[in-house]
Amino acid sequence: MELANKFEHTSATTREFTFEFLEQITDNFSDEHVIGRGGYGVVYKGVLENGEEIALKKLHYMPGLGDTQFRNEFNNLMRAQHPNITRLVGYCYHLGHQRIKYKGEYIFAHVEERVLCFEYLQGGSLDKHISDESCGLDWQTRFKIIKGVCLGLNYLHNGSKDPIYHLDLKPANILLDKNMVPKIGDFGLSRLFPSAQTYITINIIGTPGYMPPEYIDRNEITSKYDVFSLGVIIIRIMAGDEGYSKCAHMSSQEFLEHIHENWRKQFQGTMLSHTSDQVKTCIEIALRCVQVDREKRPTIAKIVDELNKVSNFGSKPALNQNTVSGKHLD
Structure with a gap:
């Protein structure tokens, strides 16, 4: 089978699970184990034999699209192994038959089960932590x-x-571990492109509010699609x-x-120079990311470079709290 051939050269640390084993560790995928739901599947929590907690994404049965979703996410997660990307623990692609009683007789229906198993992240998804400056997470x-999402x-x-290209970056698809380290997840809509060019897609699939105007208006996909989504995420954070x-x-x-002043108030007049630089830099980056003209958006490499410059916590003189950088935002 073509899909099975895709999995021949998997990482030694990525396991192939039997469907029966996954049923066992989730009490037959019971509601008590559900930790999330999405358009493409339901996420359950389970525990492996060694005590490791995992999250199991069981995809809904959608002929054609289900294969595409599963294959995209599996292959791109296998390629993308990074501290800020959700780690794929294993998978299950189960083909079988189910006995069903129909008009007084038993028939055997074809069954396909697709499950992707990830590291379980205790912090949950980022959207649960988003709040204004006056409450929730501190600045650091x-x-x-x-910075972790950008990396x-x-x-x-x-x-x-x-x-x-991820193509569905949003707070719900960014997970946090127990130390609040972010990891990009949900690669179901992701696409692998042979080169960084402009591509035209037929179907509009994504999340309203995170899709750039050139995609909505002209179905165009470039690396700047994800950059636009990133800008929205940074502003919301x-x-x-x-x-x-x-x-x-x-x-x-x-x-x-406006945002800098709100954060300055949170620090009650004690905002250090490097902190002020971080706040301003992040706002400026975000505003450039959501420019209508994608040519004016920075590349992600440029964004990481700018964040690195303000990441060092050297002792600097205190900022004059009544001034804000007047950098040109293009």
């Missing part, structure tokens, strides 16, 4: 999450000869959903000053 945790995306775009809604009604400079 938010900055660590922003993971940079690996997808530049970590191998052929770039991987820094300002919450309410803060993001204000972005559309302010100029770039007004929004930068």
